[in-house]
Amino acid sequence: MQNTFGNVLQTQWDWRAAGNFMFGGSGGALILMAAIASWPGTPNLVIGLAALAFVGLGLFLVWLEIGRPWRFLHVFFHPQTSWMTREASVSVLLFAATFTGVLMQAPTLLAAAGLLGFLFLYCQGRILRASKGIPAWREPAVAPLIMSTGLAEGAAILSILLIFSGAGQMWLLYLLMGLLAWRLVSWNHYRQRLAANNAPPAALKILEGINRPQVILGNALPLLLLATVIVWPDLLQPLALLACILATASGWLMKFTIITRAAKVQGYALGKLQKGRPTIKPPVRREKDRFVFDRD
Amino acid sequence: MTRYVMIADLNRCVGCQTCTAACRHTNATPPGVQWRKVLDVEWGDFPDVQRLFMPVGCQHCADPPCMHVCPSTATAQREDGIVTIDYDLCIGCSYCTVACPYQARYKVDRPEFAYGDLPTENEAKRFDERTLGVAQKCTFCSDRVDAGVEQGLTPGIDPEATPGCVNACIADALSFGDIEDENSNVSELLAENTWFQMHAELGTEPGFYYLWDADDKRQGTERVNIDVQDTQE
Secondary structure, three states: OOOEEOOOEOOOOOHHHHHHHHHHHHHHHHHHHHHHHHOOOOOOHHHHHHHHHHHHHHHHHHHHHOOOHHHHHHHHOOOOOOHHHHHHHHHHHHHHHHHHHHHHOOHHHHHHHHHHHHHHHHHHHHHHHOOOOOHHHHOOOHHHHHHHHHHHHHHHHHHHHHHHOOOOOHHHHHHHHHHHHHHHHHHHHHHHHHHHOOOOHHHHHHHHHHHHHHHHHHHHHHHHHHHHHHHOHHHHHHHHHHHHHHHHHHHHHHHHHHHHOOOEOOOEEOOOOEEOOOOOOOOOOOHHHOOOOOOO | OOOEEEEEEOOOOOOOOHHHHHHHHHHOOOOOOOOEEEEEEEEEEOOEEEEEEEEEEOOOOOOOHHHHHOOOOOEEEOOOOOEEEOOOOOOOOOHHHHHOOOOOOEEEOOOOEOOEOOOOHHHHHHOOHHHEOOEEOOOOOHHHHHHHHHOOOOOOOOHHHOOHHHHHOOOOOEEEEEOOOOOOHHHHHHHHOEEEOOOHHHOOOOOEEEEOOOOOHHHOOOOOOOEEEEOOO
8 A cells, every 4th residue: 555645534434333343243143152052952032132132233323323214224225246235134034033043942043043143243244344445444354353253252242141140151161262262363364464465554553552452351361261260160250251251342342443443544546657548447337236216 | 338437637737626616516515525626645855845636536436346335226337337326225324435445425414505504506506405314426427428418419528518527627637538439538648648547456447547747756656755635624
């Protein structure tokens, strides 16, 4: 991005959009984790509803942000290429499968819901990656970062719910440790790729600013606490709870920062000079994708 | 086939912002919304300082990321390459805005006018409530282009069929035309001059070309400390 200028902060997607990535991502992963944890049975109603509440809160926040909220159904019109349409479509199926699965205590439906929760999370990663105007979002490494942190948050929230209900599971803590390690690797990789691809220095500085709390408080300390719990299981309640809260909060902080503070725009630039009549690339057009109202 | 593009000659542009004013008058855009604006770009260290003026706006990309991400299909592309927004379909999610590498899109949630609550005569005449709460951007004055073509006029040559900013340019820095036509004004300009596209490396294939003098030191890639002043913001 040499010679670019005007890398101002985008302001179109604010805390409300960030809220969808924070709560929606956690909720989608929570459903997946709950489905895995309860298989071949079904999770209890509270966990299922909690997961839906997270996803619903995220979508509600996005709804608050759009300029024409009563046209929200139009969000489903472009599944061919829009990851936002895909995310919305998955969310509908996710709600239906989770709600029905929990009410009917149907493991198969909940397994499908878990898969849909995973897809929802994947869509979120791809939404950011498709945002070509924001270097900190379009970096391909953002997708695994969003996935890893969402899964870690989902495992952490499920652990919190299970610990509170007196049914904490050690294997879930092992899984959480693995996910935290993956998130740590993804975070470092993401920042390295941004720097290598000449992302706006201001964006790198913002991310650098949260790096230490992210690494130490968000990943290393939870890992240490969880390792302690494995050695001394009697300390499960206080230490695992603290670890899970730190893991969740740091994930939310990271996503909030990436969406609202590190989102410097591409900026303008003087390009590489060329001579001669250019090779013309025809417009892509996608008229077949177009949803057209019959206005007559 | 026809593919409309715009050319800005950076060697000619004097930064007078007449194109900006003409666009705002033609489209009655509210304060802060400039479908066509001109950047004041400076770089270098004293005394070796350089400056140029750079018109920017929607680049009407051949492969527009805004169109791909749009969940409602409000953003589309015409056969002639002009990227459009259907105000009746758009939900105002701004996904297109963050997908656009050219900062070309705006969203205004409530009516705003240049001089307070009451619109000027022109603003009142051209106010379109459908533009509230949805994405908006340069249209290449497609209504003028279409009306002109219907009358048998040539966009880029006949003013009645040409975007307002191009008509208004006092330095003849802006040109508009069909790049598919090898003999068109824009094809000839590109064939005879050195040029660049902004952020071509992103694969968007912009329909906006910048002519720039290749014979002075500005062409080097060692430009440092580029400073930009958006005089309208």
